[in-house]
Amino acid sequence: MLAGYVARRLVGAIPVLLGVSLVVFLAMQLVPGDIAKALLGPLATQETVEEFRHYLGLDRPLPEQYVNWLWRALHGDLGRSFSSNMPVTDLLVDRLRNSAILLAGSLVIAIPLGIAVGLISAIRRDTPFDRVTMGATLIAANIPTFVFGLGLVILFAVQVKWFPVQGMVDLRGEGGRFDLLKHLVLPAVTTAIPPAAIIARMVRSTMLETMSQEYIKAARANGLPERTVTLRYALRNALPPIVTISGLQIGFLLGGAVFTEYIFAWPGVGDALYKGILSRDIAVVQGAVLVVAVWFVLVNLAVDVINLALDPRARG
Amino acid sequence: MTTGELREPLTDQGRTAGDVLLDVSGLTVEFERRRQPPLRAVDDVGFRVRRGTVVGIVGESGSGKSMTANAIMRLLPSGGRIVSGEITFGGTPLLGLREEAMRQMRGKRIAMIFQNPMTSLNPAFTIGRQMTDMMVHHERLDRDAAMTRARELLQSVGIPAVDRQLAAYPHQLSGGMRQRVIIAMALSCRPDLLIADEPTTALDVTIQAQILELLDEIAADPARAIVFISHDFGVIARMCDEVVVMYRGKIVETGPVARVLSEPEHPYTRALLGAIPRPGQRGQRLATVEDQIGATQPLGARR
Numbered sequence: 001m002l003a004g005y006v007a008r009r010l011v012g013a014i015p016v017l018l019g020v021s022l023v024v025f026l027a028m029q030l031v032p033g034d035i036a037k038a039l040l041g042p043l044a045t046q047e048t049v050e051e052f053r054h055y056l057g058l059d060r061p062l063p064e065q066y067v068n069w070l071w072r073a074l075h076g077d078l079g080r081s082f083s084s085n086m087p088v089t090d091l092l093v094d095r096l097r098n099s100a101i102l103l104a105g106s107l108v109i110a111i112p113l114g115i116a117v118g119l120i121s122a123i124r125r126d127t128p129f130d131r132v133t134m135g136a137t138l139i140a141a142n143i144p145t146f147v148f149g150l151g152l153v154i155l156f157a158v159q160v161k162w163f164p165v166q167g168m169v170d171l172r173g174e175g176g177r178f179d180l181l182k183h184l185v186l187p188a189v190t191t192a193i194p195p196a197a198i199i200a201r202m203v204r205s206t207m208l209e210t211m212s213q214e215y216i217k218a219a220r221a222n223g224l225p226e227r228t229v230t231l232r233y234a235l236r237n238a239l240p241p242i243v244t245i246s247g248l249q250i251g252f253l254l255g256g257a258v259f260t261e262y263i264f265a266w267p268g269v270g271d272a273l274y275k276g277i278l279s280r281d282i283a284v285v286q287g288a289v290l291v292v293a294v295w296f297v298l299v300n301l302a303v304d305v306i307n308l309a310l311d312p313r314a315r316g
Numbered sequence: 317m318t319t320g321e322l323r324e325p326l327t328d329q330g331r332t333a334g335d336v337l338l339d340v341s342g343l344t345v346e347f348e349r350r351r352q353p354p355l356r357a358v359d360d361v362g363f364r365v366r367r368g369t370v371v372g373i374v375g376e377s378g379s380g381k382s383m384t385a386n387a388i389m390r391l392l393p394s395g396g397r398i399v400s401g402e403i404t405f406g407g408t409p410l411l412g413l414r415e416e417a418m419r420q421m422r423g424k425r426i427a428m429i430f431q432n433p434m435t436s437l438n439p440a441f442t443i444g445r446q447m448t449d450m451m452v453h454h455e456r457l458d459r460d461a462a463m464t465r466a467r468e469l470l471q472s473v474g475i476p477a478v479d480r481q482l483a484a485y486p487h488q489l490s491g492g493m494r495q496r497v498i499i500a501m502a503l504s505c506r507p508d509l510l511i512a513d514e515p516t517t518a519l520d521v522t523i524q525a526q527i528l529e530l531l532d533e534i535a536a537d538p539a540r541a542i543v544f545i546s547h548d549f550g551v552i553a554r555m556c557d558e559v560v561v562m563y564r565g566k567i568v569e570t571g572p573v574a575r576v577l578s579e580p581e582h583p584y585t586r587a588l589l590g591a592i593p594r595p596g597q598r599g600q601r602l603a604t605v606e607d608q609i610g611a612t613q614p615l616g617a618r619r
């Protein structure tokens with residue numbers, strides 16, 4: 001039954017992705033000015049520009065351009081980056097791997113931290129711990145990345161020099177896992193804090209909501225230990241919204257790490273997107289946005305499947 | 317079935333009373349309020365419950381019945397507090413117990429069932445899991461032994477196809493079945509006292525009668541006592557030996573059910589009795605109560 005559901009959802013995702021690809025494609029048409037001209041620079045002759053437009057396929061009607069682009073995209077060909085002259089697919093695969101490392105690093109922090117803080121706040125509702133952490137999460141959820149990221153850099157990379165300022169590896173060092181880990185800490189913390197705060201707030205509110213249910217009162221009246229009541233009876237029922245909000249954060253993290261990647265010179269998808277926009281590297285921007293959109297759709301699908309598996313009603 | 321044939325609830329439920337199991341005296345419960353004096357939900361309430369009997373607490377909604385029950389369990393909602401009084405259960409002063417010792421009482425010596433069977437079972441766990449959790453905890457049974465006992469318990473409360481129900485989730489059961497499960501669970505650790513807070517209010521009339529019959533059977537155990545809470549005097553008359561009438565947190569009248577029904581002393585009690593729907597609108601008060609009792613029996617023609 002679950003497999004059937006996944007299949008149906010995957011089919012349902014196709015129109016969404018087509019829509020996204022169309023929007024991505026059209027958005028790039030809205031970029032003012034002639035891209036061919038911009039790329040060739042002011043010294044290019046009209047003739048060269050025309051030739052280049054033809055080479056890029058920009059002289060074809062829009063629908064045809066879209067279909068061609070889509071067809072190639074489906075075959076894994078996202079065009080070539082003008083600035084690096086690399087195939088966009090190769091470039092993105094590399095970037096995606098780097099982003100995945102950053103994503104994994106921040107999830108390892110964000111999810112356990114968010115759940116733990118939210119749980120403790122809910123259990124110790126209205127205590128000083130609850131008030132302080134809820135104030136802190138409100139700030140943390142809204143703090144701009146660059147403020148927080150630069151703050152961390154100044155503190156831990158410039159002042160006390162525990163961690164490197166930028167990059168993924170130390171070019172003078174031997175590299176290796178430890179080196180990567182050292183480089184990962186600050187960017188991972190930077191990207192983890194806002195989602196952790198959002199997850200904590202969500203966990204707290206759904207836990208409070210669940211703990212006010214009559215079956216929790218009944219479990220207490222049955223003399224079950226408080227730990228069983230909160231961590232098994234209540235948390236289990238609070239899980240679906242927690243999975244949903246965590247999924248949303250995971251979905252955002254891939255494209256949303258733009259600033260973090262920029263600040264820490266972390267060569268991920270967000271960094272590629274940012275640089276692509278600055279240099280009008282259309283193919284890279286299109287490819288990166290597409291990757292982010294596909295990721296979002298997949299994460300959403302995973303969230304729905306997990307929640308379906310968690311819901312006894314769905315088991316008939 | 318004993319449809320239609322009335323026992324004699326007005327004089328005697330036919331039970332023999334044993335020693336005092338629960339003794340509540342001077343119980344006062346307050347809720348903190350902002351910028352206002354605390355709200356007194358239960359005010360100087362006292363009553364005794366003997367083994368082998370059913371004591372009813374009756375009163376309109378908001379009169380403090382549930383908070384009295386919750387205070388006995390020491391499970392008041394947040395903001396609520398027992399400000400004075402004594403609760404002695406089987407010789408033990410409950411208010412003096414440490415929280416851990418009190419928790420051992422709950423479910424094992426004093427069990428409680430709630431009004432709404434639709435919301436008082438955990439929707440995420442199977443019936444079997446919920447029933448065994450409690451026995452594993454209190455009786456130190458292993459899962460298999462607990463499952464065997466759960467099976468017997470479900471059979472004893474009249475649940476068919478027991479194995480299927482044990483594997484079912486609450487949403488797969490009807491309201492009446494769920495209330496039977498909840499009752500079976502409440503009995504699973506053989507408690508001395510059962511507190512039933514409006515156990516049939518959320519059920520429709522036919523099912524209500526069946527559940528009352530089941531509770532009647534449970535009340536037949538001379539070692540056990542039941543505190544039966546209801547806003548419905550008809551149900552109280554059907555079930556209880558003694559009744560405590562509450563109004564705005566206070567006890568206004570108490571005594572054997574038959575006496576309170578035939579000679580209510582307090583005007584509020586009279587008003588409550590008058591509020592019982594009278595299908596036939598007969599003249600005498602006693603007759604109206606009998607009618608009400610009749611209406612709680614299964615009515616094949618009605619459904």
Ligand SMILES: Nc1ncnc2c1ncn2[C@@H]1O[C@H](COP(=O)(O)OP(=O)(O)O)[C@@H](O)[C@H]1O
Nearest residue numbers: 347357376377378379380381382383384393395
């Ligand atoms: N959680 C709560 N917080 C504040 N006041 C409450 C709460 N629960 C009940 N009360 C108050 O206690 C009084 C008695 O309530 P309750 O015992 O539930 O009445 P009953 O069960 O007789 O309908 C009510 O007047 C209500 O205002």
Ligand SMILES: [Mg+2]
Nearest residue numbers: 381382383513
């Ligand atoms: Mg009540």
